[in-house]
Amino acid sequence: RDEAIHLLLSGLDPEQREAVTADPGPVCVLAGAGTGKTRAVTHRIAYRVLRGDIRGQHVTAVTFTARAAGEMRDRLRGLGVAGVNARTFHSAALRQLRYFGTKRFGGQLPELVDSTLKFTAIAAARAGLQTSRAKNFDLTTEIEWAASSLIGPDDYVSAIAALGRDAPAAPEDVAKVYAAYIEAKRRAGVMDFADVLAYTADLITDVDAAADQIRNQYRFFVVDEYQDVTPLQQRLLDAWLGDRDDVTVVGDASQTIYSFTGATSKYLLDFTRKHPDAALVRLVRDYRSTPQVVGLANQIIGESKGREAKMRLELIGQRPDGPAVTAEVFADEAEEADMIARRCRQLIADGISASEIAVLYRTNAQSQAYEEALASYGVPTVVTGAARFFDRPEVRQAVIAMRSAAKTDIGELPLAEAVPTALDAVGWRADAAPSGGAQREAWEAVAALVALAEQFLEHHRADPDKDGPDPDLDAFCAELGRRAAEQHAPAVEGVTLASLHAAKGLEWDAVFLVGLADGTLPTTFARTETALEEERRLLYVGITRAREKLQLSYGLARNSGGRERRLSRFLAPLGLGGFPKTPEPAPGKPRSSSKKTAKILDCSGCGKPLTDARDRKLGHCADCPATMDEELFERLREWRISVAKIDAKPAFTVFTDVT
Numbered sequence: 314r315d316e317a318i319h320l321l322l323s324g325l326d327p328e329q330r331e332a333v334t335a336d337p338g339p340v341c342v343l344a345g346a347g348t349g350k351t352r353a354v355t356h357r358i359a360y361r362v363l364r365g366d367i368r369g370q371h372v373t374a375v376t377f378t379a380r381a382a383g384e385m386r387d388r389l390r391g392l393g394v395a396g397v398n399a400r401t402f403h404s405a406a407l408r409q410l411r412y413f414g415t416k417r418f419g420g421q422l423p424e425l426v427d428s429t430l431k432f433t434a435i436a437a438a439r440a441g442l443q444t445s446r447a448k449n450f451d452l453t454t455e456i457e458w459a460a461s462s463l464i465g466p467d468d469y470v471s472a473i474a475a476l477g478r479d480a481p482a483a484p485e486d487v488a489k490v491y492a493a494y495i496e497a498k499r500r501a502g503v504m505d506f507a508d509v510l511a512y513t514a515d516l517i518t519d520v521d522a523a524a525d526q527i528r529n530q531y532r533f534f535v536v537d538e539y540q541d542v543t544p545l546q547q548r549l550l551d552a553w554l555g556d557r558d559d560v561t562v563v564g565d566a567s568q569t570i571y572s573f574t575g576a577t578s579k580y581l582l583d584f585t586r587k588h589p590d591a592a593l594v595r596l597v598r599d600y601r602s603t604p605q606v607v608g609l610a611n612q613i614i615g616e617s618k619g620r621e622a623k624m625r626l627e628l629i630g631q632r633p634d635g636p637a638v639t640a641e642v643f644a645d646e647a648e649e650a651d652m653i654a655r656r657c658r659q660l661i662a663d664g665i666s667a668s669e670i671a672v673l674y675r676t677n678a679q680s681q682a683y684e685e686a687l688a689s690y691g692v693p694t695v696v697t698g699a700a701r702f703f704d705r706p707e708v709r710q711a712v713i714a715m716r717s718a719a720k721t722d723i724g725e726l727p728l729a730e731a732v733p734t735a736l737d738a739v740g741w742r743a744d745a746a747p748s749g750g751a752q753r754e755a756w757e758a759v760a761a762l763v764a765l766a767e768q769f770l771e772h773h774r775a776d777p778d779k780d781g782p783d784p785d786l787d788a789f790c791a792e793l794g795r796r797a798a799e800q801h802a803p804a805v806e807g808v809t810l811a812s813l814h815a816a817k818g819l820e821w822d823a824v825f826l827v828g829l830a831d832g833t834l835p836t837t838f839a840r841t842e843t844a845l846e847e848e849r850r851l852l853y854v855g856i857t858r859a860r861e862k863l864q865l866s867y868g869l870a871r872n873s874g875g876r877e878r879r880l881s882r883f884l885a886p887l888g889l890g891g892f893p894k895t896p897e898p899a900p901g902k903p904r905s906s907s908k909k910t911a912k913i914l915d916c917s918g919c920g921k922p923l924t925d926a927r928d929r930k931l932g933h934c935a936d937c938p939a940t941m942d943e944e945l946f947e948r949l950r951e952w953r954i955s956v957a958k959i960d961a962k963p964a965f966t967v968f969t970d971v972t
């Protein structure tokens with residue numbers, strides 16, 4: 314054990330070690346990107362468990378995404394620690410609610426809905442408001458923001474006045490819809506994501522027996538990415554803690570990028586005020602990126618204002634020199650996507666693994682061009698940020714095949730054989746990987762399921778708390794159901810395509826930051842100084858994802874023949890070689906060299922193809938009013954579910970498969 318602890322501490326610098334070995338009690342690690350915050354909290358948990366200070370089962374580690382939770386569990390297992398409750402706020406709360414809260418709801422928990430759009434529409438109608446689909450998106454997002462900010466329908470009008478916040482409709486109307494929305498959910502017997510957190514916090518506050526059990530079970534709390542916590546999440550954390558204070562938080566206020574959901578860095582920045590005896594640790598050594606990348610990150614974030622800027626320390630790169638950051642301008646987005654796909658193919662040919670490459674963009678709408686371009690060169694891709702993996706047709710088919718095999722088989726074949734045998738029914742063969750393109754991608758996705766089954770078996774065998782026979786196909790299907798509900802997709806070998814929001818906390822050897830035109834980053838919808846600051850932080854998050862190679866680019870026009878755009882205002886003053894300092898088009902230069910003809914545009918509101926020239930210019934048809942806020946639409950898409958899913962299904966999806 315001493316040896317394991319020694320080994321654990323030897324991989325840390327003195328400041329990280331300070332955070333890891335601090336006495337039980339409040340600890341705050343405030344540090345920039347790539348300085349090892351996530352590593353420090355993971356090691357702190359392992360250190361305390363290995364020392365016998367606490368059992369893994371008594372630890373709750375909150376991460377920002379299900380994927381990060383999975384990674385943390387994997388890292389902890391690697392450090393010899395099992396049983397830690399590493400989850401998102403939602404998943405941790407849902408579990409407790411299912412366990413302790415059912416009685417409160419008369420024996421049956423309200424069903425969880427993952428799109429609240431339908432209920433907003435019902436509510437708007439009930440409040441006597443004429444709304445379009447686009448308007449309902451705005452209202453849904455606003456209601457979610459209010460709920461996460463602990464603002465109820467009755468306080469809504471005064472609260473937004475005090476905050477100087479723009480409402481998506483007359484504030485009185487929003488308040489009316491908000492109240493009707495709560496009523497609509499109640500009548501339908503459903504709850505949304507914010508309700509899960511609020512009900513759990515209420516349960517702990519109101520029911521002593523539940524509070525006792527939950528607090529007895531969970532004794533040490535860790536929160537990663539604490540700069541993006543909402544007031545509602547903080548309320549839940551406070552409820553979990555009660556009058557105890559064994560909590561470690563880590564975050565970087567310069568990476569607050571989810572303000573639109575109600576997230577705020579104030580809890581991070583005020584942590585030591587709330588806990589005057591907290592151990593405060595600052596980290597400045599950047600272990601992730603080359604000095605070239607770190608230099609650019611410092612330059613970008615050095616210009617930011619606000620409270621967090623005063624507390625920020627400059628990052629100091631620890632890695633050896635790497636290639637210079639490159640910058641490139643293309644005629645339009647199609648050419649940009651084509652060239653970047655070629656570069657990706659070249660990197661892979663040079664020996665870099667596809668899963669070590671990422672293309673990052675501001676909005677999910679930008680992803681399709683890259684999916685297509687990469688597929689045309691036979692490069693497999695993985696799209697993160699949405700529940701894409703479990704939505705893939707071949708994955709659905711494979712899961713169905715395994716479920717039906719589990720019914721006829723419930724343990725005859727060992728798991729390692731049962732999975733490929735079941736997949737035989739859908740024509741998948743381990744030794745028959747197609748050479749490229751979409752078929753290869755589909756094959757890789759199913760291969761990821763097979764790898765997951767192997768991992769599942771291994772973890773089960775390594776977990777000292779789980780004795781008994783090996784898990785069977787049925788148990789694996791249950792695990793898949795859990796992962797689908799938590800959107801915790803297995804790793805697929807491929808170039809990652811992700812929005813900047815979804816890239817938080819992750820890292821790759823090579824990163825392409827694309828579409829860096831003014832109007833995209835910052836988006837045209839960032840109209841206030843505060844909103845622009847958040848856009849700057851997004852760029853900082855993007856830059857700091859790269860370990861080695863970082864390429865920045867944008868297309869002069871969006872579509873072939875389109876209006877020319879300027880370089881992002883955050884990058885223009887830096888005079889990076891490759892980017893024009895004043896990006897004026899050269900005289901006489903054709904606007905675009907793209908061979909592709911303009912695509913048929915679809916209405917951003919109803920999705921119908923736009924035939925009228927004026928409509929095409931506006932991006933929506935005459936039936937859909939100009940209130941469509943593309944930005945909110947995009948954000949909603951990133952944050953919740955893909956719009957395709959909303960469109961494809963009647964109105965909302967009910968998760969029934971969560972355990």
Ligand code: ATP
Nearest residue numbers: 324325326345346347348349350351352600601818
């Ligand atoms: P972010 O702000 O992006 O979430 P972070 O502060 O959480 O970043 P980590 O992801 O923990 O940073 O670490 C960044 C990288 O640096 C990882 O690859 C990690 O393994 C490595 N790293 C962290 N600390 C050390 C160290 N002391 N020695 C060597 N490598 C380290």
Ligand code: MG
Nearest residue numbers: 350351352818
């Ligand atoms: Mg991190």
